[in-house]
Amino acid sequence: MxxxxxxxxxxxxxxxxxxxxxxxxxxxxxxxxxxxxxxxxxxxxxxxxxxxxxxxxxxxxxxxxQEPPPPVDPMLPVRILRLARENHGTLTVSEVAIELEVPVSEAEAGLRACVRSSSAVEDFDVRRGFALYRFPEFIERTGPQQESEEEDSEQ
The missing domain is CATH 1.10.287 (Helix Hairpins)
Structure with missing residues (x-):
C-alpha cells in the first residue's frame, strides 16, 4: 500500500x-x-x-x-419420477435417499432438479416440520373431475 x-x-x-x-x-x-x-x-x-x-x-x-450443488446422476430425476408415481405423487428427501439408495445430498439435488424442470412443487409440512415434494401429475385426483372420468369409463 x-x-x-x-x-x-x-x-x-x-x-x-x-x-x-x-x-x-x-x-x-x-x-x-x-x-x-x-x-x-x-x-x-x-x-x-x-x-x-x-x-x-x-x-x-x-x-x-455459494457451494455448487453436487453433481446429479442424469437418470436420478427419472428414477425419482418413478418413485413419485409409486408413492402417489408425494415424496420427501429421506424417502428418496432410502428407496433409491443414494446419499441425502444427491437425493435433495435430484428433487431440486425435478422442481427446476417443473415436474415437482416444493412444499413444507408445518405439522411435521420438513419439506415435501409434490408431483401433481401423480397425485390421485378427487372431486367432480374424477367422478366424471369414472362415469365415462363405465359407459
Missing amino acids: KKGRRLFGYTAIALGAISSVVFISPIFPIGFQAFLLAALFFGAAYWALARPTLPGILNRIAPRL
Whole structure:
C-alpha cells in the first residue's frame, strides 16, 4: 500500500475520532453535523485503508458461501419420477435417499432438479416440520373431475 494512501487513511481516522468527540460533547452545539462529518471521515479511512484488500477477502469467502450443488446422476430425476408415481405423487428427501439408495445430498439435488424442470412443487409440512415434494401429475385426483372420468369409463 502506498505511504500517501496510508497517511490519508490514518489522518481520516483521527479526524473522525475528533468529530465523534465533538458529537458526544455537550459543549459544542453542532452535534448532528459533527456526526455526519465523523461518518464521512471514517468512510474515507475505510476507502483508503481497507478497500484494496476487500476484493481479495470476498474472493476467498465467496466460494464457501455459494457451494455448487453436487453433481446429479442424469437418470436420478427419472428414477425419482418413478418413485413419485409409486408413492402417489408425494415424496420427501429421506424417502428418496432410502428407496433409491443414494446419499441425502444427491437425493435433495435430484428433487431440486425435478422442481427446476417443473415436474415437482416444493412444499413444507408445518405439522411435521420438513419439506415435501409434490408431483401433481401423480397425485390421485378427487372431486367432480374424477367422478366424471369414472362415469365415462363405465359407459
